[in-house]
Each structure stands twice: as C-alpha cells, then as structure tokens.
Amino acid sequence: MSRLTLALDVMGGDVGPRITMPAAIKAVGDDPQLSLLLFGHRDQISPYLKQIPEHLKDVKERLVLCHTSKQIQSEDGILRAMRRSHDTSMYLALESVANGDAQGCVSAGNTGALMGLAKRLIRPLFNIERPALMSIIPSLDNTPQVMLDLGANIDCSAKNLYQFALMGTIFVEQYFKLFHPRVALLNVGTETYKGTATIRQASQMLEADNRINYIGFIEGDNLLEGKANVIVQDGFSGNIALKTLEGAVKNLQILLKKQHSLFNPEQYNGASLLGLQSVVVKSHGGANMSAFYYAILNAAKQVRSHIPQQIAKALTINSFI
Amino acid sequence: MSRLTLALDVMGGDVGPRITMPAAIKAVGDDPQLSLLLFGHRDQISPYLKQIPEHLKDVKERLVLCHTSKQIQSEDGILRAMRRSHDTSMYLALESVANGDAQGCVSAGNTGALMGLAKRLIRPLFNIERPALMSIIPSLDNTPQVMLDLGANIDCSAKNLYQFALMGTIFVEQYFKLFHPRVALLNVGTETYKGTATIRQASQMLEADNRINYIGFIEGDNLLEGKANVIVQDGFSGNIALKTLEGAVKNLQILLKKQHSLFNPEQYNGASLLGLQSVVVKSHGGANMSAFYYAILNAAKQVRSHIPQQIAKALTINSFI
Numbered sequence: 001m002s003r004l005t006l007a008l009d010v011m012g013g014d015v016g017p018r019i020t021m022p023a024a025i026k027a028v029g030d031d032p033q034l035s036l037l038l039f040g041h042r043d044q045i046s047p048y049l050k051q052i053p054e055h056l057k058d059v060k061e062r063l064v065l066c067h068t069s070k071q072i073q074s075e076d077g078i079l080r081a082m083r084r085s086h087d088t089s090m091y092l093a094l095e096s097v098a099n100g101d102a103q104g105c106v107s108a109g110n111t112g113a114l115m116g117l118a119k120r121l122i123r124p125l126f127n128i129e130r131p132a133l134m135s136i137i138p139s140l141d142n143t144p145q146v147m148l149d150l151g152a153n154i155d156c157s158a159k160n161l162y163q164f165a166l167m168g169t170i171f172v173e174q175y176f177k178l179f180h181p182r183v184a185l186l187n188v189g190t191e192t193y194k195g196t197a198t199i200r201q202a203s204q205m206l207e208a209d210n211r212i213n214y215i216g217f218i219e220g221d222n223l224l225e226g227k228a229n230v231i232v233q234d235g236f237s238g239n240i241a242l243k244t245l246e247g248a249v250k251n252l253q254i255l256l257k258k259q260h261s262l263f264n265p266e267q268y269n270g271a272s273l274l275g276l277q278s279v280v281v282k283s284h285g286g287a288n289m290s291a292f293y294y295a296i297l298n299a300a301k302q303v304r305s306h307i308p309q310q311i312a313k314a315l316t317i318n319s320f321i
Numbered sequence: 322m323s324r325l326t327l328a329l330d331v332m333g334g335d336v337g338p339r340i341t342m343p344a345a346i347k348a349v350g351d352d353p354q355l356s357l358l359l360f361g362h363r364d365q366i367s368p369y370l371k372q373i374p375e376h377l378k379d380v381k382e383r384l385v386l387c388h389t390s391k392q393i394q395s396e397d398g399i400l401r402a403m404r405r406s407h408d409t410s411m412y413l414a415l416e417s418v419a420n421g422d423a424q425g426c427v428s429a430g431n432t433g434a435l436m437g438l439a440k441r442l443i444r445p446l447f448n449i450e451r452p453a454l455m456s457i458i459p460s461l462d463n464t465p466q467v468m469l470d471l472g473a474n475i476d477c478s479a480k481n482l483y484q485f486a487l488m489g490t491i492f493v494e495q496y497f498k499l500f501h502p503r504v505a506l507l508n509v510g511t512e513t514y515k516g517t518a519t520i521r522q523a524s525q526m527l528e529a530d531n532r533i534n535y536i537g538f539i540e541g542d543n544l545l546e547g548k549a550n551v552i553v554q555d556g557f558s559g560n561i562a563l564k565t566l567e568g569a570v571k572n573l574q575i576l577l578k579k580q581h582s583l584f585n586p587e588q589y590n591g592a593s594l595l596g597l598q599s600v601v602v603k604s605h606g607g608a609n610m611s612a613f614y615y616a617i618l619n620a621a622k623q624v625r626s627h628i629p630q631q632i633a634k635a636l637t638i639n640s641f642i
Contacts, residue, residue: 006620013613014606023613027621034621077514097599104600104624106591106616111603115594122597125633131596133603136589136619140572150592151509154517167595167632174626188472188560193398196475196557220564224572236517237558239509243541244562248569251461251545256577268457270427271471273436274488275452276443278418279425282432282454285335292334292344295427298457299327300348300355303425305495311488312446 003033005102007093010040011071013108017041020108021048028062035062037102039089042067068092071109078112085117094121115152130156132164133235134171135242143226144176147186151239158201161185161232165206165214168230180213181229186241187217202232220244270295272302275311279303324354326423328414331361332392334429338362341429342369349383356383358423360410363388389413392430399433406438415442436473451477453485454556455492456563464547465497468507472560479522482506482553486527486535489551501534502550507562508538523553541565591616593623596632600624 010020017040025048028034038045045065052060070088072081085091090109096102098121107114115131124131134148148164149156156164165183172181185203187195192203194217206214218227220241233241269291273280279302283295331341338361346369349355359366366386373381391409393402406412411430417423419442428435436452445452455469469485470477477485486504493502506524508516513524515538527535539548541562554562590612594601600623604616 002625004621004624006617006624008617012606013604013608019608019610019613022610023617026610026614027617031618031621036617077512094601097601104602104620106602106604106613106620108604108606108608108613108616110606111592114601114603118594118597118601122599122601124596125598125629128596128632131594133592134595135592138589140576148595152594154509163596170631171593171595171623171628174628174631175622186561188475188557191398219568220561220566221568221571223565223568225568233561236509237561240507240541240554240558241561241565244544244565245541245569247540247542247544247546248566249573250542252570252573255461268459271432271454271456272492273439273452273473274455274469274492275445275449275484276439277446278443280415280418280435280439280443281425281427282435283334283427283429285333285429285431287334287340287429289340289343289347292340292427292429293347295429296327296329296344296348296357299425299427300325300352301496302492303325303327304323307492307495308446310491310495311449 003035005035005037007037007039007096007102007105009090009093009105009107009109010038010045011089011109017044017048021045024063025052025059029056029059032058035064037064037066037093037096039066039068039093039096040071041069066092066096072113078110078116081110081113082116085113090114091117091121094118098122111151128167129163130160132167134168137231137242137245138224139226140224141226144172144178144181144229145226145231146171146229147223147231147233147238147242149233149235149238150242151235153235155236156198156234158198158205161199161202161234162205162209165202165212165230165232168232169212172229176229178229182213182215182227183230183232184215184218184228186223186231186233186237187219190217190219192216266291267294270298272298272307274307277308277312279307324356326356326358328358328360328417328423328426330411330414330426330428330430331359331366332410332430338365338369342366345384346373346380350377350380353379356385358385358387358414358417360387360389360414360417361392362390387413387417393434399431399437402431402434403437406434411435412438412442415439419443432472449484449488451481451484453488455489458552458563458566459545460547461545462547465493465499465502465550466547466552467492467550468544468552468554468559468563470554470556470559471563472556474556476557477519477555479519479526482520482523482555483526483530486523486533486551486553489553490533493550497550499550503534503536503548504551504553505536505539505549507544507552507554507558508540511538511540513537587612588615591619593619593628595628598629598633600628
C-alpha cells in the first residue's frame with residue numbers, strides 16, 4: 001500500500017466530531033500509510049487527539065489538525081450554504097485536495113453543497129458533463145455492484161447516462177479488479193421498448209460501444225441479485241431506489257428484532273387501475289394461488305367500496321380539474 | 322355484503338388456469354355473495370369446475386364459464402398485443418364490465434395491455450387525464466398505505482400527480498374507511514426546493530387544496546413506515562421504488578432461510594462523487610463511527626485505485642464523448 005493523505009470534514013454530519021474523530025483515529029491506526037488532514041474547530045478536535053496514548057505517537061503524527069471555526073449550515077439551503085461556504089470545514093477540506101495537499105476528501109455534510117463545492121474547487125474531469133453520485137450496494141452472492149446516479153443529477157440526458165455507465169465501468173474495474181463488468185440501465189421493464197425516450201437512447205449508445213459490457217435493462221427487484229455490476233439511472237429514480245432499499249433493509253431488521261414475522265407479500269398482490277369507470281385489478285403475472293386469491297378479494301372490496309363512483313364524485317367538486 | 326359479479330381473465334399470468342382457477346373457487350367458496358365470470362378456454366376451465374363436489378352446488382352456480390380460445394400473447398409487445406386482442410380472455414373480461422355484466426375485472430396478464438384495453442373499453446372517468454396503477458403496500462405499524470402511479474404513466478405532469486393524489490385519497494377513505502388520509506409526494510429529499518420542477522408544482526397544487534391532507538415530500542426509506550397513507554409519484558420512479566421494495570423483501574427472506582446474517586449497512590456507507598478530478602466520498606449524515614470509518618476506507622481505496630485518472634484516460638479514447 002502506498003502513502004496517502006485524505007482531507008476530512010470533521011464537522012459534517014448529524015453528529016460531527018463525536019463520530020468523525022473516533023473513526024479517523026481508528027482508520028489511521030489500522031493503516032500505517034494513511035494520514036488525515038482534520039478540518040474543523042480545534043476545541044472539538046483536540047480533546048480526541050489528546051486521548052491518543054503516548055505509545056501511539058505514530059498515529060498522532062498522521063492526524064493533522066487544520067483549524068477553522070466555520071462550518072456549512074445545512075439548514076441554509078444549498079445555494080445559500082454555498083455562498084457562505086468560504087473557510088468552512090467542507091470548503092477547506094476540498095480546497096486542500098485541489099491544492100494537492102490531500103489526495104481525496106471525506107465528508108458527511110450536505111450532499112448538494114459537497115457536490116456543488118467539489119465541482120467548483122476540484123473541477124469535473126475533462127469531457128465529463130456531469131459528475132455523478134455513486135454507491136457500492138450489497139448483493140446476495142457478493143457480486144460487486146455499484147449504482148449511479150443517486151441524486152446529484154435529477155434530470156439526465158442519454159449522454160449523461162452513457163457517461164455514468166462508463167465511469168461506473170472504470171470504477172468497478174479499478175476498485176474491485178473485476179474486468180469487463182456487466183452494465184445495466186435501471187428501467188420499468190426489460191423489453192427494449194420500455195421506459196422513457198432518454199433511457200432507450202442511452203441503451204442504444206451503450207449497445208453500440210463494444211468496450212462496455214452492456215446487458216440491457218434491469219428492474220428494481222433485481223437490485224440485490226448481482227445481475228449487473230454497474231447499475232445506471234437518473235438521479236431522481238436512483239435516489240428513490242437506493243433509499244427504498246436502505247429503508248427496507250433497516251425496517252426488516254427492526255421487525256426481526258421484534259420477533260415479528262415478515263410481511264406476506266401475497267397479501268399485497270393486486271395493483272389497481274385507478275381512474276377508470278370500473279374496478280380493474282392487475283395481479284402479478286407470477287402470482288401463486290393464494291396471491292391471486294388476494295387480488296380477487298381486493299377487487300371485490302373495491303367494488304363494494306364504490307371506488308370509481310367516489311372518485312367521479314370528487315372530480316365534480318374539484319377546482320383544479 | 323352485497324351481491325357482486327367479477328370478470329376473471331383466467332388465462333392471464335405466467336401459469337394461467339392452474340393458478341387462477343383454484344383461487345377463483347376458493348374466493349366464491351369464502352364469499353356467498355360473489356359470482357365470477359370465467360373468461361378462458363373451456364378445455365382448461367371445465368376440469369376444475371367438475372372437481373367441485375356435489376354438495377357445493379351453490380359454489381358451482383356462481384362460477385360461470387365464458388369460453389374463448391384466444392388469449393393475449395404477452396411476448397407480442399403492447400401495441401401488437403392490443404391490435405390482436407379482440408376476443409381474447411382479457412378483452413372479453415373487460416368488455417363484460419363495460420357491458421354491465423360484471424362490476425369489476427381481475428387479470429394477471431400484461432399490465433400495458435390491460436391498461437390500454439381498459440382505457441379503450443371501460444373508459445377513464447370524466448376529467449381524469451390519466452388512469453393510474455396503484456397498490457396497497459405494507460407498513461411496519463399496519464398503517465394503511467397506497468402508492469401510485471406504479472408504471473402506467475412514465476412521464477407525468479403536475480396535474481397528473483395532483484389527480485393521482487386525489488384518487489388515492491378517495492381510495493383510502495372508501496377502502497379503509499380512513500378519512501382525511503395523509504398524502505405525500507415521493508421525492509429525493511424533504512425540503513421544498515428538492516426534486517423536479519414538476520414535483521414542486523404538484524406540491525404547490527396539493528398544498529393549495531385544503532380537502533387534501535398533504536404532508537409534503539417523503540423519501541424512499543420512509544416507504545414502510547406508515548408516514549403517509551397515499552404516496553404519489555410518476556410511474557417511472559414508482560415502478561422502480563415498488564419493485565425495489567419487493568425485491569428487498571423477497572431477497573432478505575431468502576437470506577434468512579439460508580441462515581445468513583443480514584447485510585451490515587455500515588459497510589456500504591459512502592457515496593462517491595464520480596467524474597471529478599479527485600476522490601470525494603459522501604458519508605451518510607447520520608453515519609455512526611463504524612460507518613464513517615468505512616467511508617474513509619472507501620476513499621482510501623479509490624485513491625489507491627486511481628479512479629479519477631482511469632476515468633480521465635477512458636474519456637480520451639471514447640468515441641461518444
């Protein structure tokens with residue numbers, strides 16, 4: 001392993017130094033080649049540095065306090081936060097990377113401010129239209145998987161998506177030493193005619209590039225299955241997909257701790273076509289008997305609840321429509 | 322409970338009658354007021370009807386075989402499937418609703434074809450621009466929750482989203498007898514400035530309508546938490562969110578059966594800002610020590626893997642950029 005310096009925004013995150021400082025100390029303790037520049041308030045950082053025992057002098061020397069009394073106020077809104085960002089711990093941490101004092105930066109602060117300042121101070125790579133937010137995600141069989149974009153780019157062109165696929169490919173090759181990684185676009189179906197015009201155009205661009213191992217569209221329920229190594233989508237749906245995944249994992253763990261049984265997905269079979277003059281229920285194509293049974297019960301209950309009639313009634317007294 | 326007739330597309334779904342017929346028989350057995358019109362091939366339906374024991378004559382009488390030898394070919398693509406849909410089990414089932422022979426329809430066939438045919442045969446309600454696909458979703462505390470749209474409308478206007486919120490409100494009021502249900506828009510953050518121009522405009526429309534109990538934006542990780550009763554989004558992100566949720570539940574159950582431990586989400590902390598000239602890693606704001614530690618390791622590994630340099634290199638040899 002090579003020598004390496006990272007810049008840390010110690011003040012970022014919901015908690016700040018109480019979390020970031022112990023993590024920093026553990027990281028340099030574990031990695032004898034790692035140094036950290038600690039950007040934040042000296043009064044909040046020094047107590048942690050003083051607690052490091054004498055015999056870990058070497059660790060202490062690789063933790064460099066870079067004092068600043070300012071920090072990004074995340075309740076400010078991004079634009080306001082960025083205007084007032086000068087000399088904040090996040091700004092200085094990124095600037096130290098731009099200056100070459102550090103080779104990378106870690107922050108738990110506001111994502112929008114971090115991306116905005118990073119674009120301004122560190123600059124996008126030549127030819128990159130939009131830097132993207134990417135994360136490694138788990139898979140059942142431990143296949144390396146990354147997803148991007150995750151919210152930095154709400155609206156994306158086909159070319160943006162293509163560039164994300166390319167960046168993700170390089171990341172997986174370099175980070176996991178997995179060559180020719182499988183690339184997929186996250187879409188609402190696997191057939192080529194599915195999705196927006198933009199995603200279909202991105203699909204054609206990826207298909208045409210034989211240096212990218214493009215396998216086509218995948219759907220949300222494949223995210224944990226390791227089908228692709230690079231999963232690409234616009235930042236809006238990517239953010240929603242990732243947070244949905246995180247929420248499911250977190251909440252299912254809570255349920256398990258409470259010794260509750262898991263949901264019975266069969267019970268939730270049956271999507272309703274709402275806004276029609278009568279009740280129409282769509283069962284899962286792969287429904288089993290019990291699941292299809294629930295779809296029937298669902299339709300019966302909708303009819304008995306007079307859903308279409310009630311919607312029609314609401315429409316007649318509605319000012320927006 | 323009132324008397325009720327539903328039309329069933331017996332042939333729809335991955336398996337067809339082997340699934341739909343036992344479900345149909347169970348449903349009429351359980352509900353003495355329910356009759357079903359069974360659209361499908363007589364050779365595949367009759368064997369099930371013949372198996373019903375004599376003493377359940379009453380059940381048998383409420384199962385009405387409506388023979389057709391045609392069915393929607395889902396591998397056809399939606400437009401082609403719809404053009405050739407005449408006299409299929411799905412078409413006839415929907416037509417029986419349009420004619421008043423049945424009051425609702427259940428199908429496990431192709432969603433696009435079902436929505437397309439339903440719009441043509443049953444017609445949208447007056448003033449509804451776009452019928453939506455909606456599903457009831459589970460919540461940890463058993464709060465009734467519905468989500469829409471789930472894929473019927475890939476691109477949505479603010480007015481579409483507003484109408485979905487209204488339809489969802491009526492559904493929850495009527496179906497669950499839960500009045501003044503909480504309505505939220507699924508977005509990439511909870512602050513009012515987050516998301517697309519469309520979603521912000523829909524938010525203003527919902528805010529302005531005091532008959533809708535609008536609570537603002539929610540995020541993907543709140544989906545199981547019962548924060549809202551009606552969760553509204555465009556069909557693209559809704560489809561991805563729902564399938565992601567389903568996939569997570571399914572796959573976590575598989576993991577549990579295998580006695581594997583669940584993922585450690587801390588290990589996956591750290592989103593990368595990709596496309597910049599240096600490594601920048603965004604930790605979760607709410608990260609704990611261990612999670613932030615992993616974000617640091619992640620950044621270190623990225624620097625050592627020369628991610629920005631390798632992306633830059635790939636860009637110089639890329640024909641699309």
